[in-house]
Amino acid sequence: MASRENSKDLVALYKTLFIELPLAGPKSLLGVAKEGEVEGHAWNGYDAWIRLIKQSTDSLYQNPFFGEALGRSMPGLLSVERLTRAISGAAFASMRSISGLAGAAEVHAIRTELRDLRRELRSVVAERSVASEQVAAERDYQAEEDFIKALDGRLHAVTNGNNHVSRAA
Amino acid sequence: MLSLLSELPQYWADGAVRALEGFRRGMSDSYPVEDDPPPLTPYKVIYEGGKVSLRHYPAKGARHATPLLICFALIKRPYILDLLPGRSLVETLTKNGFETYLIDWIPPNRSDTWRGFDAYVNQDIDNAAHAVMEREGVEQISLLGYCFGGLLSTMYTALHPENIKNFIPLTLPFDMSVRDIPTNNLMDRMSEDTVNLITSVYGNCPAAIMKAGFTSMSPVHHALDKYVGLYRNKQTPGYSTMFELFEHWMNNDVPLAGQIFRELINSVFKKNQVAQNQFVAGDRKVELKNIACPVLNVVADHDDVVAPRSSLPFIDAIASRDKANLTFPTGHVGAIVSSAAQKKLWPQVCNWLGEHDA
Numbered sequence: 001m002a003s004r005e006n007s008k009d010l011v012a013l014y015k016t017l018f019i020e021l022p023l024a025g026p027k028s029l030l031g032v033a034k035e036g037e038v039e040g041h042a043w044n045g046y047d048a049w050i051r052l053i054k055q056s057t058d059s060l061y062q063n064p065f066f067g068e069a070l071g072r073s074m075p076g077l078l079s080v081e082r083l084t085r086a087i088s089g090a091a092f093a094s095m096r097s098i099s100g101l102a103g104a105a106e107v108h109a110i111r112t113e114l115r116d117l118r119r120e121l122r123s124v125v126a127e128r129s130v131a132s133e134q135v136a137a138e139r140d141y142q143a144e145e146d147f148i149k150a151l152d153g154r155l156h157a158v159t160n161g162n163n164h165v166s167r168a169a
Numbered sequence: 170m171l172s173l174l175s176e177l178p179q180y181w182a183d184g185a186v187r188a189l190e191g192f193r194r195g196m197s198d199s200y201p202v203e204d205d206p207p208p209l210t211p212y213k214v215i216y217e218g219g220k221v222s223l224r225h226y227p228a229k230g231a232r233h234a235t236p237l238l239i240c241f242a243l244i245k246r247p248y249i250l251d252l253l254p255g256r257s258l259v260e261t262l263t264k265n266g267f268e269t270y271l272i273d274w275i276p277p278n279r280s281d282t283w284r285g286f287d288a289y290v291n292q293d294i295d296n297a298a299h300a301v302m303e304r305e306g307v308e309q310i311s312l313l314g315y316c317f318g319g320l321l322s323t324m325y326t327a328l329h330p331e332n333i334k335n336f337i338p339l340t341l342p343f344d345m346s347v348r349d350i351p352t353n354n355l356m357d358r359m360s361e362d363t364v365n366l367i368t369s370v371y372g373n374c375p376a377a378i379m380k381a382g383f384t385s386m387s388p389v390h391h392a393l394d395k396y397v398g399l400y401r402n403k404q405t406p407g408y409s410t411m412f413e414l415f416e417h418w419m420n421n422d423v424p425l426a427g428q429i430f431r432e433l434i435n436s437v438f439k440k441n442q443v444a445q446n447q448f449v450a451g452d453r454k455v456e457l458k459n460i461a462c463p464v465l466n467v468v469a470d471h472d473d474v475v476a477p478r479s480s481l482p483f484i485d486a487i488a489s490r491d492k493a494n495l496t497f498p499t500g501h502v503g504a505i506v507s508s509a510a511q512k513k514l515w516p517q518v519c520n521w522l523g524e525h526d527a
Contacts (some may be wrong), residue, residue: 046397053389062349071358074217078366085370108279111199120215140407141255141508147411148507150398151500 006055009048014043173400181398184416190381193421195376200276200423201247206414209251210259216300219293220277220284220420223300225268226259233526235334236268236305238298240325242317242431243274243289246402246421250315250507252414256506258515267311270301272318274423282427284374286324287427287451294325298332309334311522316340316475316501321442324450330421333524335461337518339467340501343483345441349476352386355454356438364434368427376422383419386473415502444486456466463491463525465518467504476499491525515520 020041026034086150096103102110181239216223239259241247250271251259262269271292277284277382280331303312312333314322319341326333348354367374384391402408410516425433448455466489470479484492497514499505504510 019361043401050389050394051399058193058351062354067358067458070355071360071363074359075366078363078370082366082370092446096486108198112280115199119222139253139410143251143405143407144256144411145508146402146405147408147415148500148503151415151502168275169280 006052009051009055013045016041021045033076058070072124177396178406180399181203183394184402187416187420190433191380191422192377195380195422195424198277198278202273202276204466205421205472206417207248209247209254209257210263211500212259214273215270216297217258217275218277218296220281220289221293222275223297224273225273225304228266228268228269229263231266232268233266233523235307235309235311236270237262237311237522239269239271239384240294240312240314240318241272242315242376243321244273244317244376244423244425245417246423247271247273249418249502249504252418252506253406255511256276258505258511260512261515262519265418265516265523267519267522268293268305270310272297276423277373277426281492284426285432285450286321287430288426290324290400291327291451291453294321295329295332298325299515303330308332311337311525313337314341315505316342317465318350320437320443321361323460324448325453325455326462327457328450328453329462330459333462335522336462336464337467337522338464338480338483340469340472340475340504341466341480341483342478343486344444345438346444347476347479349478350386350473352382355385356434359434361435361439361505364431365509368431371404371427372428374425376424379422379425380420383422383474393473413425442480446486457486459485461489463490464493465521466492466494467514467518468494468496469500470496470498471503473502474484495521 021038024038028038042061095101100141103111194204210226212224212226214222215225239250239252251257257269259269275474298310298312302308309332312322312326312335314320315335316339320343321336321337322336323341326336348357367378399409399412414479419520436442438446440447443457446454446456446458448489464484466483467481468477469475470477472480481494481496495514495517497510499507499510501512504514
């Protein structure tokens with residue numbers, strides 16, 4: 001199924017780059033192209049390209065060699081991070097004692113106390129008010145829905161584009 | 170279309186600022202929950218303890234007898250459940266007469282690295298459930314768990330079935346042997362030593378690693394395609410409003426306590442122990458056959474975070490007689506915020522809860 005979709009997207013991309021755009025461009029210059037024809041073909045090509053890249057990325061993730069390489073590199077990177085933190089912690093600890101600045105542990109203790117005080121206060125008075133400015137604002141519900149459909153439709157691209165959801169859908 | 174090339178750098182710059190702000194929040198030792206947008210639906214915090222801040226959203230109109238407790242995921246902020254009028258799960262539930270309670274998980278700090286599933290399930294959720302039961306004067310509650318919250322809720326329902334009247338898992342990551350999501354294959358390559366090293370270096374699993382995981386699910390979308398979508402829909406203010414809100418939420422990753430991170434990856438994900446009835450929380454084994462209450466397993470057909478094939482087998486593993494899968498053509502987040510879900514999915518869930526109220 002994935003390779004059939006890939007083939008369709010490859011054909012779509014090829015058609016856009018080598019047939020539709022080269023034809024639509026001169027037509028547009030001569031003033032005989034339909035309105036938005038060039039843009040339409042360009043967006044079709046873009047959408048096909050994005051789907052192909054996504055499928056390639058998914059295939060890369062499923063490649064055992066890539067996964068193995070990534071898995072082997074992580075411990076090394078984390079070990080370097082651990083060493084760096086230890087060195088900077090030791091260096092700044094000595095600087096702090098000279099300068100008199102509070103350390104992370106002291107700041108953390110103060111924050112913990114503040115947080116506990118806030119919780120105590122919240123348990124006494126905790127009712128929140130409605131964000132009235134949000135309620136009062138005008139909203140375009142259809143456009144909001146278009147965004148959600150575009151987000152959910154990433155894996156299931158419709159033929160007229162990944163992001164530009166058809167109003168008729 | 171050519172103007173896209175001049176606008177993309179600005180979109181990328183804005184995206185970089187959002188990502189850096191999210192990184193700052195995630196790296197703060199005390200996560201700034203005050204950065205959340207102002208709430209839409211009024212609530213009161215009625216209990217705080219452990220890592221729980223328990224919110225109460227009062228029902229409107231005729232009340233159902235059984236209160237509903239929502240268990241959200243640990244790794245994101247919960248305001249996605251109350252995003253905008255008409256796109257708020259909390260609003261829908263309260264309008265349908267449910268006394269709704271939400272566990273607003275308090276993000277972990279350095280002193281919380283010891284917290285595992287035992288602490289979150291047997292202490293935090295149990296305390297929250299008892300707080301609801303005492304306040305409402307009931308002996309049982311209905312429990313709704315979303316995604317990771319669904320996993321926590323599943324464990325809780327199996328370990329404390331006497332407290333649960335009805336259980337609704339939503340996009341539950343149950344069968345971890347399913348590898349439909351490509352990034353799951355990468356997680357397979359993360360050795361136990363690597364997982365332990367992460368918590369050894371950072372204490373808790375940093376929010377930046379959570380964000381890297383979510384971003385890697387669709388890197389091209391996050392790097393380019395979402396901005397192109399914004400450009401193509403820039404004449405429609407509603408699209409950009411949703412974009413800003415959603416981007417803010419996507420950059421609100423929360424650290425995961427060290428012990429629960431280790432248990433999640435090593436035991437739950439790689440060994441699939443929950444689905445195989447082998448997971449132990451504290452000193453008690455999570456036996457799915459202990460779940461005998463009515464269950465409505467809500468699954469999003471187009472979910473690209475939790476594969477539907479991972480969620481669907483849940484009802485076959487439990488002992489409930491009254492159980493069903495409810496699938497809906499939406500995505501992982503669309504199940505909460507899309508108006509289609511609010512108008513068609515959640516009324517079905519509310520009807521089911523109403524029928525199981527007595």
